[in-house]
Amino acid sequence: MTKKFKTNVSIFMVFTFWIIAIASNPSKKTFKNADKWIPDDFNPSKTILLVQKFTISENAESKMEEYMSEKYPYKYEFVSLQTIRSKEGKYSNTSLYKYALIITSHTTTSRDMQTGKPGPTVTGFDYNFYNRENDKNYPATNKSSSYAIMTFKPVINSIVKKYE
Amino acid sequence: MPFNRNNIANKYRAFDIMVNVIIPLLIGYACYFPFFRNHLNHLLNNYIPDCTWAYAFQSAILIIWERKIKIEWTIIIICSGLCFEILQYLHFFTGTGDIFDFLTYTISVLLALILNNTFSSIFKLNKSYDKKI
Numbered sequence: 001m002t003k004k005f006k007t008n009v010s011i012f013m014v015f016t017f018w019i020i021a022i023a024s025n026p027s028k029k030t031f032k033n034a035d036k037w038i039p040d041d042f043n044p045s046k047t048i049l050l051v052q053k054f055t056i057s058e059n060a061e062s063k064m065e066e067y068m069s070e071k072y073p074y075k076y077e078f079v080s081l082q083t084i085r086s087k088e089g090k091y092s093n094t095s096l097y098k099y100a101l102i103i104t105s106h107t108t109t110s111r112d113m114q115t116g117k118p119g120p121t122v123t124g125f126d127y128n129f130y131n132r133e134n135d136k137n138y139p140a141t142n143k144s145s146s147y148a149i150m151t152f153k154p155v156i157n158s159i160v161k162k163y164e
Numbered sequence: 165m166p167f168n169r170n171n172i173a174n175k176y177r178a179f180d181i182m183v184n185v186i187i188p189l190l191i192g193y194a195c196y197f198p199f200f201r202n203h204l205n206h207l208l209n210n211y212i213p214d215c216t217w218a219y220a221f222q223s224a225i226l227i228i229w230e231r232k233i234k235i236e237w238t239i240i241i242i243c244s245g246l247c248f249e250i251l252q253y254l255h256f257f258t259g260t261g262d263i264f265d266f267l268t269y270t271i272s273v274l275l276a277l278i279l280n281n282t283f284s285s286i287f288k289l290n291k292s293y294d295k296k297i
Contacts, residue, residue: 009228010237014244017221020189021248032210032262
C-alpha cells in the first residue's frame with residue numbers, strides 16, 4: 001500500500017468513526033452522575049412523582065409533559081411549586097407523593113472588562129429532587145442549561161434508566 | 165491451491181481487524197442492549213462504549229499503517245474525542261460533554277498503542293514467514 005493510499009484510508013476511517021460515534025450516541029441522553037442526585041430510597045413504582053410546572057414557557061411546559069408521557073413509565077403529575085410545598089388536599093399524602101422534581105435556576109450577568117458595563121444575562125435551569133416528607137432538598141444535577149427542556153430530558157432518561 | 169504471497173499476511177490482517185476493531189465495536193454496541201444495560205454497572209455501561217470506540221479507532225489506524233505508530237494520526241484520534249465532547253457540551257450533539265469521557269478515550273488510545281507491540285510482533289512474524297514462502 002502506498003503512503004497516499006494509507007492516508008486516504010485513514011481519512012476515510014476518521015469519517016467512519018465519527019459517523020459511528022454520532023450514530024451510536026444515544027438519543028437516550030443520560031447524566032452519568034445520576035447516583036449523586038437521585039435519592040437512594042426513591043422508588044418510582046411505589047410513589048407518584050410530582051414534577052414542577054415550568055411556568056416561564058407554555059411551549060416548553062407542553063413539550064415536557066409530552067416527553068414524560070412518552071418516556072416515563074411510572075406515575076407522575078405536573079403541579080405548581082406551591083402545591084409541592086403546601087402538602088394540602090390531594091397531595092397531603094407525603095408517602096404516596098413523597099418526591100418532587102423541582103426546578104432551580106441561576107442567573108449570571110457577564111461584565112465588559114474594559115468599560116465595566118454589564119453584558120448579557122444568562123439563566124441556567126437545573127433540576128433537583130425534593131423530599132416532601134422531611135422537606136429535604138437533594139443536590140441538583142449540576143448540568144444546567146439555558147433551555148430547561150435540555151436538562152429535563154436527560155433527567156427523566158437517567159431516572160428511567162436507573163430503574164428499568 | 166497455489167500459494168499467494170500475501171495469503172498469510174492478509175489472513176493475519178483480517179484476524180487483527182476482527183479482534184481489534186470489529187469485536188470492540190460490537191462490545192460497545194452491545195452495551196446499548198437492555199440485557200447489558202440491566203446487568204452491567206451503571207458507570208461501566210456508560211464508559212465501555214467510549215472505551216471500545218477509541219480503542220477500535222486507534223487500532224484501525226495502526227492496522228492501516230501496518231502497525232507502525234503514526235503520532236499525527238494518534239493526535240487526530242485524541243482530538244476527535246475532545247471535539248466530540250466539546251460539541252456535546254455545546255449541545256450540537258445529544259449527550260453531555262464530560263472530561264471523564266475524554267480521559268476514557270485517551271486511556272483507550274494508549275491501551276491500543278501499548279498492545280501495538282504485541283500485535284506488531286505477530287504481524288512481523290507472519291510477514292517474514294510469508295516472504296520465506
